[in-house]
Amino acid sequence: MVETSYYLILAAIIFSIGATGVLLRRNALIIFMCIEMMLNSVNLTLIALARQWGSLEGQIFVFMIMAVAAAEVAVGLAILIANVRHRQSINIDEINLLRW
């Protein structure tokens, strides 16, 4: 059995890579993917701790997070498409209006 801490370290590294990607990239789609990656690393943490404590509640949490992530992707991509239709750009430096 692999120690839980190894999983936590792996999840921490993936989370940091995702956060760095959000800071570095200007492409809204790639920022989106980085956010998905960060959500997934948190899922890994929750499942590892669910095994650590012998309880299923962590896994129920992950199930809920997956549903919220699916909803977030649907709405977020729709916002991106609406923005592209309006401004012909997905560079987040140029996305600075709440209304049009």
Place this chain on the structure above:
Amino acid sequence: MSWSLLFFLLVGAVSLAAAFGVVTSRQPVHSALFLLTNFATLAVLYITLDAQFLAAAQVIVYAGGIVILILFVIMLIGGETNDFSAAQRAWSRTVGIALGVILLLVISYSTLSRMMTPSEETAALLQGGSPKAVGIELFSKYVLPFELIALLLLVALIGALVLGRQQEGAGEGIPSVKANE
């Protein structure tokens, strides 16, 4: 070194490499495919953590749904930006990497400083995240959050439809329909 540890290191290395690929790829399509790899390796790790149901859900929801949706959007809108051009402020990359390293150090320190020793008996308590166990838990103790999740998905569906709809009179409709008017 046991076989399970070796397996974990192998899968973890692939997962980390895919995560790097997502951030550093120039083409958004490559990023999406690296993201798919990352999700698949995480599903494998879920199986090693006794979460079989969630591993299947991971493959179906993330790999089958979300990545495909992202790929569709990339193909709809192109998605090329000059991310790595010289026009970008020179210091922003340095600052971004520095902040990422600081974040990693803080998370690692807080994880390692209160490292728990794995207790074999509690791990044995978990019957495994089989679909039956998760389903019983979900439909008995957590049935209200489950229903709320269904409502959330419905609202997201309607919201995505409203946001993605073509504006009325915005121009390019379907030509044949226009001709009939």
